[in-house]
Amino acid sequence: MLSSLPQPSINMAETDQQSGAPAEDDSPAAYANFNFQLPKKQISMVPDMGKWKRSQAYADYIGFILTLNEAVKGKQLTCAYPCSETVKKLLSLLGTLDRWIDETPPVDQPSRFGNKAYRTWYAKLDQEAETLVSDILPSNLSAAAPEIAVYLKEAVGNSTRIDYGTGHEAAFAAFLCCLCKVGALRVEDQLAIIFKVFDRYLQVMRKLQKTYRMEPAGSQGVWGLDDFQFLPFIWGSSQLIDHPTLEPRHFVEEKVVNEHHQDYMFLECIKFINEMKTGPFAEHSNQLWNISAVPTWAKVNQGLIRMYKAECLEKFPVIQHFKFGSLLSIQPVKP
Known part of the structure; x- marks a missing residue:
């Protein structure tokens, strides 16, 4: 039951009045106690990881992931659910990012990977992000746009290295x-x-990766779960809990994937891996094969949550890039 999960995670209520989390009241005044600020990096050395693990940001982030994990349990992408105005605006934003890829074709260059046209695409987002986010927010929350826009810019890859990985994916979840x-x-x-927003985000990221031949950020090669993503495997495995016919052993069968991927x-995710990689599945995606x-x-889902915490959220190379502001605060959780 959703009610059994920490309430702060989706409405993020009342856990952190110090960093200004909203009270349960949804009136505009309820958000007045936010002191919005541009998020910045706070984890500069390995010993700083303790601050992250104790922070309100960590509690809110993991609570958010777990609440959504519970919400999608046993449900198909094609099931019926409400689609609010904000969701429609988010889909429009992602549609804009998609269109910009079409308007920014790859350039001819000697190196096969990391097409420099990505930097042109990214510069456009860097310039427009605040406006894009303002268009999503109700007018009384326009002051939040600069803070929230930082996470959107972090969510699409790194324009210097032209790479993308689970840290960027985490920034979109933070957004x-x-x-x-x-x-x-x-x-x-x-x-x-x-089912709508994150799924559309994945489509845009896959298009970016293919169009500009982006490198996986800090990839562990075949020993990582996937070159680019992690969260859709968590939420995707929750969708399949108690499925009457599909078991974990089936996802390595191409016929099953083609019949049920919608x-x-x-x-x-498996379909995309099959399209992008050649050779035996056990060789190119060893962790998934296992x-x-x-x-x-249910066991897959629990194991992936543990793995996500250990391999992504507790790894300095990933978390050193995470940014903290008033909404996702480095302040410790109140006892």
């Missing part, structure tokens, strides 16, 4: 988390956040 904290996204938006995010031997989707 959505911030929209929940200020009340632009609501509890009733939970399914649409994953309904399940996990299988969408996961196919787990007996139930």
Whole structure:
């Protein structure tokens, strides 16, 4: 049940009056106690990781991921759910980013990977991000746009290295988390956040990766779960919990993937891997191959959450880039 999960995670209520989290009241006045600020890096050395683990940001972020994980359990991408005005505006924003890729074709260059046209595409986002975010927010929350826009810019890859990885994906989840904290996204938006907005984000990121031949950021090669993403495997495995016929051993069968990928995010991810990689699945995606031997989707889901914390959220090379502001605060959680 959603009610059994920490309430702060989606409406982000009342846990952190110090950093200005909204009270339960959804009136504009409820958000007045935010002191919006541009997020900045706070984790500069490995010992700083303790600050992150104790922070309000960590509690809110992991609570957000777990609340959504519970919300999508046993549900198909094609099921019925409400689609709010904010969700429609987010889809329009992602559509704009997609269109900019079409308007910024790759350039001829000697190196095969990391097409420099990506920098042109990114410069456009860098310039427009605040406006794009302002268009999503209700007018009384326009002051939040500069802070929230930082996470959007962090969510699409690095323009210096022309790479993309789980840290960038985490920034997009943080972007959505911030929209929940200020009340632009609501509890009733939970399914649409994953099935519409995050799914569309994945499509745009895959197009970026293919168009500009982006490098995986800090990839562990075949020993990582996937070159680019992690969260859709968590939420996608939750969708498949208690499925009457599909078991983890089935996702390595191409026929199953082709038949069911429209309904399940996990299988969408496998389909993309199959399109991008050649050779035996066990060789190019060893970790996923190992996961196919787990007996139930519930166990897969629990294992992936543990793995995500250990391999992404507790790894300095990923978290050193995370930025903290008033909405995702470095301040410790109050006892």
